[in-house]
Amino acid sequence: PVWLHVCTGYQFSCGVSSIGGLECWGRDYDASGTVYYGQAPPPSLPVGEVWVDVACGAHHACGQSSSGVWTCWGRDDYDQSVVPSVSGGGVFRRVALGRQHTCGVSDSGGMQCWGDSGHGKTPPPSLDPGVTWTAVALGAYHTLGIDSRGDLHAFGQNLFNQTSDQ
Numbered sequence: 001p002v003w004l005h006v007c008t009g010y011q012f013s014c015g016v017s018s019i020g021g022l023e024c025w026g027r028d029y030d031a032s033g034t035v036y037y038g039q040a041p042p043p044s045l046p047v048g049e050v051w052v053d054v055a056c057g058a059h060h061a062c063g064q065s066s067s068g069v070w071t072c073w074g075r076d077d078y079d080q081s082v083v084p085s086v087s088g089g090g091v092f093r094r095v096a097l098g099r100q101h102t103c104g105v106s107d108s109g110g111m112q113c114w115g116d117s118g119h120g121k122t123p124p125p126s127l128d129p130g131v132t133w134t135a136v137a138l139g140a141y142h143t144l145g146i147d148s149r150g151d152l153h154a155f156g157q158n159l160f161n162q163t164s165d166q
Helices: none
Strands: 003-008 012-017 022-029 035-037 051-056 060-065 070-074 092-097 101-106 111-115 133-138 142-147 152-156
Touching: 012 051, 012 060, 051 092, 060 092, 070 092, 092 133, 101 133, 101 142
Parallel strands: 003 051
Antiparallel strands: 003 012, 012 022, 022 035, 051 060, 060 070, 092 101, 101 111, 133 142, 142 152
């Protein structure tokens, strides 16, 4: 196949093909601790929808369907795979996954994080009025976000100075 998007987790990888298929391979665990060789399989989509994007964390993955909805699977010991409703409505246009937390940037520019608060899921900093989030990236225990002014914000654990604003 022709690959459009790929990502890697701890011992697995996933990819979205040009025909909207999503495949994962390697080794990982599901929420119950069951080992999967080939990663926990992605869920089925409703008829007529295809996969358009994928993101991986250490032990979980999320895929975006053609309707804009993100669905996550894999380990879920801290609810990192349970995608919340977007505050104020809409959809997440981008998600990023860490070890035990996940964050999303909505189509209105808001950011929400969910999962283990001890592993990077702290509330994003407040932005000035009219400033929105444009990008997000996650490490194992911390989060980086870029706002619409191009400013970088870092939050979460800071044991090694990884959340010092640049």
